[in-house]
Amino acid sequence: MRARKRWLASACACSALACTTALERGEQVYQAGDRAEAIAVWEKIDSAELDYASAQGRIDAVAEERGQLIERYLQRGRYFEERGRLAEAVLDYRLALRIEPNDRTTLAHVQELSRRVAKGRAEGLALFRAAFARDDLAAARVHVSSLRVLDAFSPEVADCQRQLAEALATRIEASLARANDRLDAGRFREAESAFRAVLELDPQNVTARGNLAYIERLRTESAPAANATPDPTDPDVAPRPRVSTRPREFEIRAEGYFQNALGAEASGDPLQAIRYDLAAIDADASHAAARSHLAALRRALDAQVPGLLEAGRRHFQREDLQAALDQWELVLLIDPGNSEARDYSARAQKLLERLEEMRAAPPPSATAKP
């Protein structure tokens, strides 16, 4: 009885397999992620067969999708390569190669880029280690930043970054504590010097920048009292400022972001300035200067919106999703309510997510074929 059941089960399985048409088999291969193999299966369907027209339709659709995917990965690779993010570029080029293994040009380019990454990483790590060994944390920070751009995936670089972050945190914390002590004691010159020491290690440190701005304001406000007699026992003690209370931590941070915004604008990066202004407002919604600076920047940049939208569209048409997204995100920085940019961004984001989901899937060769 049991043997008969087994026989029946296997007979059913066999007949099910036999009933699978070439069209369905191709679909299964496609679902497993192997587009080229799926097309090959469909191409074997004879023109006399009933499924021929359907198969031709699928071949066209999947071939187009395959070509689009390859182009998107290649464009993403180029996007990263142009920005010196070579390891990320190699990754995307390799993902394109996974779909089109016979692309000799891309393979040769990947080989060349991989050599450059390996060489640059070895040189960068040597520079970092030398700087770290001589306790030059500012230089070590610069080297690690470059390495992170070059090879975002290197475990060695990640370790160096962690090592540096720990050292920097200790050093910055100590400097900030010293600076705050001096500030509390009214020793403004010493406090200023300690805050500047923090900026040497971390140029955008918002606490240091915010406090330096506060000291500057104190100086300005206490200037009329400059003739007052200083304490003869401590020449560094400034006259008691008229500012009654020291700003709270979040106010200091907001001011720090605002100072960074001014710095970014001065160095010709108004979009980065907008980001800093937004961070300032996020830290302290009542920061009036950041609000008015942000409004002024947005007014000044408003004329660039159509050009940025168009540039995004051009990138999108070339399947360069990341570059398109960059342009539209800039539009949204300038004009957060821009519905066109919002729609475009959402669309590009969705396509990028799809690409990213595919990156996490096993390669076609690793999938079981029906």
Next chain:
Amino acid sequence: MKRSAAFGALVLPLALACASSLDLGKMREKLAPRGPEPAPQLRDEPNAELARVEGLRAISGELRAIPLRWDASREPEVAGYVIDRAASADGPFAYIATLADRFQTVYVDAGRDLAPKRTLGLAGGGLAHAETYYYRVRPFDRSGRVGSALAAIASGTTAAKPAPPPSVQAYSHLPRRVALRWQPASDPNVTGYVVSRSPSPSGVYAELARIEGRHRTVYLDTALPDLGVFYYRVASIDAAGGVGDPSGAERAVTKGEPLPPTGLRVAAQTIGANTLQWEANVEPDLRGYRLIRKRAEAKEPELVAELPASASSATDAAVSVGEIVAYRLIAIDADGLRSRPSDSVEIAGIGYELRAASTASGVRLSWSPSAQAGFRETRILRNGEEIARATSASYVHAGGESGDRYQVIGVLADGSEAPASRIAEAE
């Protein structure tokens, strides 16, 4: 408890001694330990004479609980307290507990009641994280009448959900796995972590694991595809089961298989041997290469040689004279990941190009000088038997006749022999 035991030890023998004059059952009843008096049934009728509860304090920062304390009432009429809770200072207050003892002046509200709470649908009921509640405590008398004096209100806030652990780091380029590590959360209420993963930074994060222990700060995500990109987040779990906000997304990519070797080409050929060269692969942890040969007549390819990573050439000395073969090269890294095969290189093996011509002085044999260049000498066979050895690419067999069948075999420098030539018949 100890005191009552000691008291029992003293009194019971005495009681037993007087058993004849005392009712033992009544005695036992009197000496038996008494529990708290049952709370009287609370009545709607208020008692305006009871003073309000003083010193009510609510302690904030506890995990999904708010402890309350107040001063014990000095009025002997007070039989206990009624505790009410509200989500705002203005109320409405709802009953949550009764304490039937004047000196029971501590209560921990964990929200195990049916009164309204801010967060509905929270698993397991109870108070939520980071929520503020307002309390009032009113006395009641022995007949169950609740004091009507305006009660003082105290508020308390439960602890916030735990912060994500610091310094979450994902290690890339590991074979088919990603290692995660982070610093232990500084909050001692943290009892573990939740690790989640998504294929895209803004995508849906699926929970991978719940790790118990504040100091267990590593996780290995295994069985991943080669060259897969993943994003990871780690959140802390506290003793009340609350899962905090996750860390920022950390990206990691698994190790890719080596790139297929490039530049595979034939560098040299001798009789019975093809030498191939290729460009060195770029992977820093390459273990070596596998050179694969496919003979024209064979169904399956076969391994020619396994070569170290330092190799960039190899000789296949097992090809027949003039045989057509195809080669491919596969790179293998230290973790055993194999590249796709390189492009195929097809080649025909070198032949002797043996000729046998009858002349007046015998049969003149000649073969390729380039083939001869690779040999120390060449054995000459007629009808399967060696008749001579030559060190140049020709030989005249004085006794040879038309129709004789000749073959030559090159002898290599080390004394080994190359494959034999095809048979040439003297014409």
